[in-house]
Amino acid sequence: MGCLLLCLYLFLFHFPSFLYSSSLNFLCHHDESVALLQLKSSFTYDTMKTATWKNGTDCCSWHGVKCDTLSRHVTELDLSYEGLDGEVPPQISHLSKLTSLRLSYNYGLVWKESTLKRLVQNATNLKEMFLDYTDMSSIKINSFDLLFNHSSSLVTLSLQNTGLRGNLKKRIICLPSIQELYMSGSYIEGELPQFSCSPFLRILDFSSGDFEGPIPLSFSNLTHLTYLSLTGNYLNDSIPSSLLTLPRLTFLYLENNELSGQVPDVFCNSNKFKEIDLSENKISGKLPSSLSNLQHLIHLDLSYNSFRDQIPNVFGGMRKLHQISLTFNKLRGKIPSSLFNLSQLVKLDCSHNKLEGPIHKITGFQKLTYLSLNDNQLNETIPSSLLSLPSLVTLDLSNNHFTGLTSGISLYSLKELYLSNNKFQGNIPESIFNLTNLTTIDLSTNNFSGVVDFQHFSKLQNLDSLSLSYNGQLSLNFESNSNYTFSTLTELKLSSLGLNEFPMSSLKSSSLKYLDLSNNKLKGSLPNWLPKSMYYFGFLNLSQNLLTSINQISRNSYMLGGLDLSFNLLNGELSPSICNMSYLNFLSMAHNKLTGDRVPKSLSNCRNLQVLNLGSNKIEDHFPYWIQTLQDFKVLILRDNKFHGPIDNTKVKYPFPSLIIFDISGNNFSGPLPKGYLNFFEAMRTVAQVEENSIFQYMDTNIMNDTQQYYDSVTVETKGKKITLVKIPTIFVIIDLSRNKFEGEIPIVIGELHTLIGLNLSHNRLSGNIPQSMGNLTSLEWLDLSSNMLTGIIPSDLTYLNFLEVLDLSNNHLLGEIPQGKQFNTFSNDSYEGNSGLCGLPLSKKCGPEQQSPPSPDKLWSEEKFGFGWKPVAMGYGCGFVFGIGLGYCMFLFGKPRWLVMIFGGQPKRRVKRRTRVRMTNGSTMNQMIQMS
Template identity: 30%
Template sequence: MGFSLKLCPLVFVLLSFLAFSFSSSFSSSSATQLCSHEHATVLLQFISAFSINKSASSGCEYFSGVKSYSKTLSWKEGTDCCFWNGITCDNVTGNVIDLDLSCSNLYGSLPSNSSLFLIKSLQSLNLSNNDFNLSKIPREIGQFVSLKHLDLSYSEFSGQVPNEITHLSNEIRELILSEVNLSSLNPRYVMNLSSSLINLDLRFSDLKGNFPHNILQFPNLRIEGQIPKWMWNVGKDTLRYLDLSHNSLMALEQIPWRNIEFLDIQSNMLRGVFPVPPIKMICLFISNNHLSGEISSELCKANSLEILDLSHNSLSGMIPNCLPDLSKNLSVLNLQANRFHGNMPSMFPKGCKIQNFNLRGNQMEGLLPRSLLNCSELEVLDISNNNIKDTFPHWLESLHKLQVLILRSNKFHGLVHNTKANSSFPKLRVLDLSNNNFVGPLPVHYIENLKAMVNAHEHGNNSAQYMGGRFSYEYSVMVTMKGFFIELEKVLTIFSSFDLSKNKFSGEIPKVIGKLSSLKGLNLSHNNLSGFIPHSLGNLTNLEWLDLSSNELVGEIPQELVSLTSLSVLDLSNNQLDGCIPQGNQFNTFENSSYEGNPRLYGFPLTKSCDGNGMLQQPLGSFHGKDHELWEFGWRVVLLGYGCGLVFGLLMGYIAFQIGKPKWFVTLFAGQHIKKQGM
């Protein structure tokens, strides 16, 4: 106690110092975040020129998709303007850097002497969807030299746009002037804008004259809506390469460039039917749009195509039967994530050069066409998430370049036949047969011959490279990793996984599976597998996820699995495992969910602990519920037995003693009594 009292003054001093420091720091920090008095006054003067009229922003919901409200009603003198609606301040200086009064029901004129132009620190100004009463855009707007975003769209400005707007060339990244009259602005002035411009919106602006073609050289830019028709005449007969990807284009009725060979228009908002490519087209990327309807058989006339990527659209109907005719040049055919139905094209000709064939996520039916054997260059075959009803395509094993085979979520059935070939799937690194109706034992013979899963470096590349063909087109596949469906936009040549989950496989897990030392993932869950977990799984030192859940596995968890130091996900739940859970390395990180549904398992992280010999240890404190009640009842019975026995013994002894005292007892105690008296 004395020691503590002596420390009290010191602790008080330290706490006082910390409190003072925190208070000073907080006061200093708060002070720098306060809106400058000058800017607050200027903003109040600026807004005093306008009245609030709901009709001023009546088109806001139509054009912007949001409802209007009067932001400036929160602007009060004497309050911190950094907390006013539509205001953002710099955290250090307190200067206003962002003014967003879009859809604020403002009605009135914006004069050239407006106090707004005194805020030189503005980086973003949004006055869209108000009514500025047909006033002109003041030339003083060119004074915002730090402005990065300017939006004056749909705000009833009229007259000529001042050329001073092109002074915003140092920082400007977004310039939105939709429905602002630009008829007097010479288009060549647009070229004075910064090359950092990423969004230029001039819709319904009545811009006249010849638009500068070299604006397309802006590396980060203009485009939404339809492709402007003036652009159709740019290189109509000479254009070979055009990249319009990652914009907001909504319509492309046709491809007007007759001799174009490379067109990348992926990741836009294109709607309507699929535009037929010109005959000389070599690469067409039109994925991640909203195209719908059927593919015209006219596509098959483009017999120079090497890459055709129509993935992630809403295309429907049947795939044209003539499409395989393109395969003599075609190396990539990516039709995934559409709505195609019917049977797969069945006549892939000899000399087929397809390397990547992806039909994932459609509604295809029927059998897997055996004519795929003619595609000897095939590296990736993904037909997952369809309605293909067939037996295991063991005939694919002769495609010696096949590296990725994904048959997940179809209606495949029957045994996975073991063949006598000694070189079955020699380069296969990703095998996914999950969520089908396969039965019988696991295919030991195939597992023995998956050489690329034994040493991916020998059958791929020693460096981290990605799968892909010509024109730097990198393959992508959807795989189950660590319990999640993940689309690998790039597939490493050393990546390998083995997924046979959600089938009806039975029998034991073969020991030979421990030879697949390059595996990153192994999933055999939701089958009818029995027997022990092979100790050989401890050889899969590159394994990152292991799922053996929902089977009928018995016995202990092999201690060898502790050596899997890359393992981040383990699921052994819902089996019949017993014994003590191994400890050390990654096993110290797994949670209860990894083991639930195995009532005879014990050890960390479960509540039943192990003793030093790996046996179940059950101290009193570890019992819960019925176990604790049974333990307590047992001890009560034992104590009651001892108590009753003791009382009964004493009673019987007393009775026997009173009836007839034993001779040895009388002699012993009587003699002692006489002896004491003699003394």
């Protein structure tokens, strides 16, 4: 009994104090609590996690903070995705017992080098550090070894997209315990670093950087490496064989570099790989038949290379493959049967090659969701085994030679169907109308015929895009008193179908933004069927019809972004009411019968206007000066009208800063060339605007937050030949002032327009010398100065125009010896005819002693160096990449300029700086992009 009373006494009077004493031991350490509060105070505002951080409370209970259960030291700090904004304070280094630090995706979080160095030195137990998407731009990359080298505890270090930049001079990185290193998205230049004392490195990601040179042979020492990504750099040379023999390497990503040569034989001698991506390089040769050894491979991407010949029939044992991409190569022959047997395959892309023959019977593909075989030479009928795949979502067979279907289409999971530009005949298969999940149908540019009740398409309530264009024998039946309801339709293309009417008032689609009714037989005034809701449209194409008036459009088109009314019968004056379309950024009314004496000044209300084409009309006016105030204006075409008077009248400080096409040829403009404008054509000056290896990009238009690509045609005239471009790439930079009455000298400033591809000043009254500064136009592909009154010699600087393939200096008063060398050796007599004072090759007239050759640029440079007083010559030789390889005499021999073939028919360059891959647009008129007229 006494013992029981004693125990009760101790419990009542002593245990509470024991609890209190013990609770003090379970609070976090004071200095670490202070450090965390100072970290919080450096942020501009509280976040969801830091809002729980209160002075006087246990920091181990705060959100984002974890402590050791015994020592109560802070060991983990996680404030990722908190939107933190502010400089990291030095007191963070007081958290010396940290093992894990996660601050990723706080774009406004700024690091000082001293703070990061102090943290790494003090936190000697730190095992993982995730600082992705924080700001380290002030840290020098060559301080990396001072910051992290010999950090014996770090196992995982992630510094993706932190703004680290500079040239890596000290290439040795020593991280004794590192297993995972992520540094993608850096601006680090120089060769890849070599890793020493890092024997356990498993994952290495240096993608999307600025590294160059070969892959170091020292990488073959990383024997524990399982994952390697060097994507999106400037690496060159061949792939080292030793890299491919690493015993544990299973994920290899080398795409978007400049690697060349053939794939090493050892590449396929191991069955350990799971994912391989070597796309977007310069790798050539045949696909190795030893691919069959890669039996554990899941993902294979060899696209955008130069592989040639047949695809080997090696896929029979590669049963684990989920994705295969061989697009944009030079593969020929038939598709091997073993490729169609893969049961686990989800995606197959063999597009943009030269594959031919029929498609074999498909026995696999039960899980296939994406199949792209477009832009090949496949033919015959599409087998029923393909038309009944159970999981297929996207099927693209466009731009081939298919003639028909063996049976109806029963792809009930299908959402996207592309069959354009083939040789299909007969009626459109009725089975298409049972595919209720379809969002996109493109049947354009075929030989479909018969009558189709348009009501059938309204069964497809998920339809977003429908194209039936360029089926000349196809008839659409629109029933009277019928409503065609589409809840999601945004794009409708019905070009070249012989339509003389279209009951737009019966079309119920609140989302329609793109309507193409071009090349039909619509006539009279703009039809009354245009709906009152037309102001939601993005683009309306009514070109190549028989319309005579556009009164209707101005009332219902407030937010219309693009309007093409070219090649109609519009007459009278250009209505000022068209200026009510204040969101308009594309307007083409070329090739009509418009007359009158003023282009409406109120068009300046269209502040977004980028393209204006009024060419081939009968408009009489002075130059429309108000256009120069539009800052985003890119294309002005006024050719073949009756404009007149001088045009050098700049009324704003920086006129036409974005202009890339300036065509006012075939008018009656007079006075001097517009030097005032040439001084401010900023988009024509900056070589950086045409990025090396960039894919051609077309002018786009943002309508109601949607991006649409709008195309216009431009006619380029040289030496009496006309070339019509259906699409205008943004790097197609031209000036055409020909066939006017301009007089005086050619301004020297024209030599500063470095991105010019074409310059035509022919058939004017220009006098004086050809400016020596034209030798700076190193992107120039054609130059026409014919039929003027130019005098003096031909500047030898022009020989430095390495891409010049068309030159016409005929019918002037030039004299002296024709410069020799480089491109000038390719020009024939007719480039110089009508200049009686010229001599030397290619003319038969030889130069006498009195007709001395003009001094070469090298001689001028030498004389300047030794004090003869000559001005240095601006040498544009070798300035780098130019889009295309110019118009040449091959244009007249073969009918297709080589640079146009590269733009619209060849394999495109792929990489844009910062690694944006752009896919070529498969337009319905892809095969008609180059027209000679």
